[in-house]
Amino acid sequence: xxxxxxxxxxxTSIAALPLAAGFFSALSKVARAADAxxxxxxxxxxxxxxxxxxxxxKKAEKAKSPAxxxxxxxxxxxxxxxxxxxxxxxxxxxxxxxxxxxxxxxxLVYGGGWCNSYSKKMS
Ligand code: SF4
Numbered sequence: 001x002x003x004x005x006x007x008x009x010x011x012t013s014i015a016a017l018p019l020a021a022g023f024f025s026a027l028s029k030v031a032r033a034a035d036a037x038x039x040x041x042x043x044x045x046x047x048x049x050x051x052x053x054x055x056x057x058k059k060a061e062k063a064k065s066p067a068x069x070x071x072x073x074x075x076x077x078x079x080x081x082x083x084x085x086x087x088x089x090x091x092x093x094x095x096x097x098x099x100x101x102x103x104x105x106x107x108l109v110y111g112g113g114w115c116n117s118y119s120k121k122m123s
Contacts, residue, residue: 035090035100041107048115051103057081057114071114082111085121 001009041048043055054060054068057080061071071079081087082097089099090108097111104115 032090035108038090038100038106038108040098041104041109041113045107047104047107051115051117053104053109053113053115055110055113057112060114068114070116076114076118079114079118079120080111081109081113081115081118083121085119086117087111087121 041053041055043049043053045053047053052068052070054071057068057071057076059065060068061077081099081101082089084101086102087099087109088101089097089111092098092111095110095112098108099111101107101109101115103117109115
């Protein structure tokens with residue numbers, strides 16, 4: 001490759017960068033929109049049962065609550081999907097926050113939920 005063709009190829013490549021960035025940005029928006037349309041997990045789902053998933057882990061912290069027996073215990077206090085490294089927030093705030101989980105694909109889990117595969121997010 002001579003100097004002229006090298007420069008031409010370099011300029012063409014650099015000029016194409018914004019186009020490529022725009023393409024990937026648009027692709028990312030489409031993917032995020034698709035994620036937001038995933039169905040919400042239900043505790044009755046087979047996957048949820050397999051991982052002892054509970055939608056409202058806060059309830060389990062109340063001593064007399066029958067909710068989420070697997071989540072009870074001081075060793076699990078403060079553990080929620082929103083603090084799990086396998087969780088990626090997709091939408092919502094507070095109690096309505098939902099995200100994707102690497103362990104339970106195809107649905108959105110609740111940020112305030114929990115399962116027995118919880119793994120504390122590294123910050
Ligand atoms: S692996 Fe983490 S994000 Fe997924 S359901 Fe369990 S606690 Fe929630």
